[in-house]
Amino acid sequence: MxxxxxxxxxxxxxxxxxxxxxxxxxxxxxxxxxxxxxxxxPHLARLSFVRRARDLGxxxxxxxxxxxxxxxxxxxxxxxxxxxxxxxxxIDRKIADLQSLRRELDGIISQCGHGAISECRxxxxxxxxxxxH
Numbered sequence: 001m002x003x004x005x006x007x008x009x010x011x012x013x014x015x016x017x018x019x020x021x022x023x024x025x026x027x028x029x030x031x032x033x034x035x036x037x038x039x040x041x042p043h044l045a046r047l048s049f050v051r052r053a054r055d056l057g058x059x060x061x062x063x064x065x066x067x068x069x070x071x072x073x074x075x076x077x078x079x080x081x082x083x084x085x086x087x088x089x090x091i092d093r094k095i096a097d098l099q100s101l102r103r104e105l106d107g108i109i110s111q112c113g114h115g116a117i118s119e120c121r122x123x124x125x126x127x128x129x130x131x132x133h
Contacts (some may be wrong), residue, residue, distance in 0.1 A: 006039045012049050025050055
């Protein structure tokens, strides 16, 4: 299949497919006599794997590690588990950070007196701190 067909089949932009080839996540396909990329089912399967991993938030380095592990079926699954648990830990930290941001913003919003902008606690909170002057 041509690159556009692969892009449609996986919901991936053509530029992203070329990027994945460039960084080695997707092997370069054969070329047709007209010099078009000619992708096969293994390309579709590998790109689908990459897309799903990226959708789950894995970094490119983590995807590369997972692909390396997937390519060697004799390795223990515990190696995959380590990568996944590391990623889950990163997600938990991000969630905690977002919850903290939410509490802070909720506190600022709750101070809104619905008056004039000159008295707006939200604008005041976003402005420079008096401690920095």
